[in-house]
Amino acid sequence: MDAAEVKKMAREFGADLVGIAPIDRLQNQPANRNPLAISDRTKAVIVVGHRIMRGTMRGIEEGTNFGSTYGCFGNNWMEHEFLSRTAYLLTSWLEEQGAEAIPLLPGTETTGQNFPDYRVVAEAAGLGQVGKGGFFLTPEYGHRQRFAMILVDAELAPDPLRQVDFCASCDACVKACPLQAITVGNDGTTTLDVDLCRRCQNGASPKPGTCDQVDRYAAACGRACMIALADQVGNQFAQPFRKRQAWSIGLRGDKQLDGEKVAFVGGVCPKQ
Numbered sequence: 001m002d003a004a005e006v007k008k009m010a011r012e013f014g015a016d017l018v019g020i021a022p023i024d025r026l027q028n029q030p031a032n033r034n035p036l037a038i039s040d041r042t043k044a045v046i047v048v049g050h051r052i053m054r055g056t057m058r059g060i061e062e063g064t065n066f067g068s069t070y071g072c073f074g075n076n077w078m079e080h081e082f083l084s085r086t087a088y089l090l091t092s093w094l095e096e097q098g099a100e101a102i103p104l105l106p107g108t109e110t111t112g113q114n115f116p117d118y119r120v121v122a123e124a125a126g127l128g129q130v131g132k133g134g135f136f137l138t139p140e141y142g143h144r145q146r147f148a149m150i151l152v153d154a155e156l157a158p159d160p161l162r163q164v165d166f167c168a169s170c171d172a173c174v175k176a177c178p179l180q181a182i183t184v185g186n187d188g189t190t191t192l193d194v195d196l197c198r199r200c201q202n203g204a205s206p207k208p209g210t211c212d213q214v215d216r217y218a219a220a221c222g223r224a225c226m227i228a229l230a231d232q233v234g235n236q237f238a239q240p241f242r243k244r245q246a247w248s249i250g251l252r253g254d255k256q257l258d259g260e261k262v263a264f265v266g267g268v269c270p271k272q
Contacts, residue, residue, distance in 0.1 A: 001097040003157040006090075010048050013089040014082065017049030017138060017145060019125030022158040026124055029116065037114040039102055041153040045116070046101075047125040048090060050083045052144040054226070054241060057218040060203040063247050070218045075205065078146055079105060087148040094152060102151040106211040118147045118211050126159030132190050133173030133182060133221055137164050142229040143222060166229055176224030178202055178248035201249040220248055 003020055010018040023042050026035055035042045056074035059065030087103040094101035107115035119136045123129055127147075128138035135143035139162070174182045174190070181196040194213050198206045203219035216222045227241055 001094075001099065001154065006046060006094070006156060009093050010046070010086070010090050013093075014050065014086040015048040015090075016051040017047075017127055017140060017147075019047045019122065019127040019159045020156050021045045021047065021121055021124035021126075022156075025158070026116065026121065029120065032114050033117050033120070034114070035116050035121075035151050038104075038116075039100075039151055039153070041100065042102075042151045043154060044152050044156040044158070045121050045125065046090070046150040046152060046156070047118070047122050047127060047147055048083070048086055048150070049122070049127065049138075049145040049147045050078060050086065051141045051235065052078065052146060052217055054144065054235075054237065057203075057223060057226070057241075060218045061223060061241065061246075066203070070203075071205070074218060075215055083146055083148050087150060091150055094150070094154075097154075099152050099154040101153075104149045104151070106147065106149075115211070116149060118149060121149055122147050123161070126162050128162060129164040131164075131173075131225070132167035132171065132184070133216075133225055134190065134192050135173070135216070135222065135225060137166050137229075138233075139164060140234040142166070142233045143217060143225050144235075166232060170228050172224040172228035173221040176220045176246070178220055178250060182221060199251060202247075220246065 006020070007018045022044055023035065026045065031037050035045055052074045056070045059069035084105065091101040091103045104115065106118040107113065119130050122136055128136060131137040131143070137143055138145060171184065174184055179196050179200055181193040181200070183191050185191065197204060197214045197216065200214070200219060203223070205215040207213060207215050223246070230241065
C-alpha cells in the first residue's frame with residue numbers, strides 16, 4: 001500500500017479531493033488539536049474532501065429554499081451521509097491492508113474531546129490555505145468543500161504544500177457581510193465576530209461543537225467569496241451564479257442597511 005493507491009481508492013469511494021499530511025507537520029499542534037493525542041501511533045493523516053455543489057446554494061441565493069437544498073445536500077447530509085460514507089469505506093479498505101485507521105469528522109475542543117483542526121490538517125496535506133474570510137480555499141473549488149480526516153499508523157508519502165493566494169487584493173466576503181461581522185486589522189489579519197455571526201439571517205447556520213461554529217458557506221459572505229473566485233478555480237460553470245442584486249437582512253430583520261435600499265427577490269424578506 002502506497003500513497004498513490006490510497007488516493008486512487010479515496011476517489012473511487014467518492015472523494016473529490018484527497019491529500020496526505022505527514023505527522024511531523026502536525027506534531028507541534030496543541031494537545032487538544034494534535035493527532036498524536038488521539039493515537040501516538042499516527043504517522044500520517046489522510047484528508048478527504050467532498051465538494052459542495054454550487055446548485056445547493058441556489059435556493060438561498062434566490063431566497064426561496066433554505067432547508068432541502070443547501071440545508072440537506074450542502075450541509076447535514078453532506079457531512080453525515082456522503083462524506084462520512086467515503087471516510088468509512090476508505091478506513092475499511094485501509095484496515096484490510098493491515099493499517100489501523102481512525103476516521104474523524106471536524107470537531108472542536110468544545111465537545112470535550114481531542115479534535116485536530118481540519119483547516120490546519122488540510123493545509124498540511126497540501127490541499128490549500130485559509131483565506132481572508134476564514135474559509136479554507138482550494139484551487140479546485142474555492143471555499144466549496146467539506147473535509148474528513150483519517151489518522152493512519154502507516155508511512156505514506158506526503159503531498160507538497162500549496163500556496164493559494166486568492167485574497168491578496170480581494171475583500172468580497174468582508175464587504176458582503178450585512179452585519180459587518182468580519183473586520184480587517186491594520187496588519188491585514190481578519191477577525192470574525194462569531195457571536196454576531198450566529199445571529200445572521202443571510203444563509204448562515206450555527207453549528208455548536210464543530211470547527212465551523214457557524215456554517216457560512218452559503219451565507220452572504222460565502223456566496224460573495226464564491227462569486228469573486230468564479231474565474232479562478234478549476235470547477236467552472238457555463239452561467240454566472242448571481243442573476244440580480246443580493247438580498248440581505250439586518251439584525252432586526254430590516255430591509256435597509258447603512259442607508260441603502262436592499263433588494264429582495266420577489267419583494268419578500270426571506271426567512272430560514
